Amino acid sequence: MWSGGGVDGSNESAEQTCLRLAERQYGLLRREQALGHGLSVNALEWCLHISRWRVALPSVYRVEGSPHTWHQQLKAACLWAGPTVAASHRAAAALWKLARFPEGPVEVSTTRDLRASGPLTVHRVRWLRSGDFGSVLGLPVTTPTRTLVDLCAVADPSTVRSAVDECLRRKLTSLDRLGAALARAGSGRGVSALRELLENYLGGEAPTESELEALVFDLLEEAGVPLPTKQRPVFVRSRLRRLDFLYPEPKVVIEADGYATHSDPIAFEKDAERRNALTSRGYRVLHFTYQALKERPDELVDDVQRALGWAGHAHR
Numbered sequence: 324m325w326s327g328g329g330v331d332g333s334n335e336s337a338e339q340t341c342l343r344l345a346e347r348q349y350g351l352l353r354r355e356q357a358l359g360h361g362l363s364v365n366a367l368e369w370c371l372h373i374s375r376w377r378v379a380l381p382s383v384y385r386v387e388g389s390p391h392t393w394h395q396q397l398k399a400a401c402l403w404a405g406p407t408v409a410a411s412h413r414a415a416a417a418l419w420k421l422a423r424f425p426e427g428p429v430e431v432s433t434t435r436d437l438r439a440s441g442p443l444t445v446h447r448v449r450w451l452r453s454g455d456f457g458s459v460l461g462l463p464v465t466t467p468t469r470t471l472v473d474l475c476a477v478a479d480p481s482t483v484r485s486a487v488d489e490c491l492r493r494k495l496t497s498l499d500r501l502g503a504a505l506a507r508a509g510s511g512r513g514v515s516a517l518r519e520l521l522e523n524y525l526g527g528e529a530p531t532e533s534e535l536e537a538l539v540f541d542l543l544e545e546a547g548v549p550l551p552t553k554q555r556p557v558f559v560r561s562r563l564r565r566l567d568f569l570y571p572e573p574k575v576v577i578e579a580d581g582y583a584t585h586s587d588p589i590a591f592e593k594d595a596e597r598r599n600a601l602t603s604r605g606y607r608v609l610h611f612t613y614q615a616l617k618e619r620p621d622e623l624v625d626d627v628q629r630a631l632g633w634a635g636h637a638h639r
Contacts, residue, residue, distance in 0.1 A: 336361070337360055341357050342386065348402070349399075350385055350389020351379060375387055379403075383402045385399070393427060397429055398461075400443050401462065404433050404435070407434060409455070409456055409465045411469075412465075412473045412477050413428040413430055413478070414431070418460070422534040423534075428444070429443045430444045432445075432446040432447075433446075433447065434449070466496075468496040470486075472504050472505065472517065474486055476512045476513055480513065481544065483520075484520055489534065492530065498524055501517075502521055531554075532554060532567070535580075535611070538613075539579050539611050542620055542623065548628060548631075549631065551568035552571065553567070554567065564600075567579045575627070576601055576608045576609065578598075578608060578611070580611065580612050
């Protein structure tokens with residue numbers, strides 16, 4: 324039990340060393356680190372008593388005045404859980420900046436049996452290979468490939484599919500690496516759907532090329548509309564053109580038009596040329612935008628149904 328008193332010169336020097344270490348760790352220190360850098364138990368308790376340091380998690384301390392951020396919370400969780408731990412699942416997806424995963428969740432994976440409380444979620448996993456660890460902004464994190472497998476347990480299939488497409492598009496993973504990870508994954512929750520998706524891609528189905536395309540595909544799937552072919556190459560005027568979505572019969576094309584790639588005059592002219600070339604050859608071209616998806620999704624589904632001549636149920 325701490326019995327009062329300040330710190331002597333040697334402890335002041337040790338505390339400065341600890342503070343320099345904390346600067347590299349989002350303002351955090353683990354108890355063992357402080358003692359290992361020469362700070363005495365009494366001096367450590369004094370820092371806590373006068374609120375110079377505060378308890379972030381058991382045996383993990385936050386230097387008073389350091390920015391209280393999501394990254395700091397993740398670092399505190401990793402320091403608390405020990406060396407064989409990584410930010411994982413939704414937290415890892417957010418660190419890799421996958422579109423559908425905002426910052427906020429504090430999730431880590433470890434092979435140890437740990438119990439957490441509060442906003443921290445600890446996933447006890449059967450295996451974490453050295454190749455499953457990456458680093459983002461000084462934080463240990465599961466690699467994108469391992470993260471995709473882990474997401475199967477906490478996200479719906481369409482969200483996982485969007486994450487897979489984005490990782491492939493950004494070259495954060497590959498079909499080979501994903502296949503190897505799935506071979507080790509066993510029969511966890513949601514893994515069968517990811518295996519089926521991988522088999523489809525290995526069989527020639529293409530992933531979506533943008534988050535907007537992924538949202539369009541989700542909308543059609545949720546509405547029960549027959550699903551189109553993605554990224555279908557066709558020759559128009561002796562040029563190979565890749566269509567976002569295509570129904571070969573009755574020659575219906577859906578183009579996902581994001582503002583960033585269609586806003587400048589050159590892109591506008593190319594889009595018009597492309598649309599005219601397709602229309603003159605009997606294709607019906609529908610354009611989906613972010614704003615339309617947000618404001619009138621039912622109308623978009625109805626347009627597709629009419630173009631297909633499909634007498635299905637209207638989207639709800």
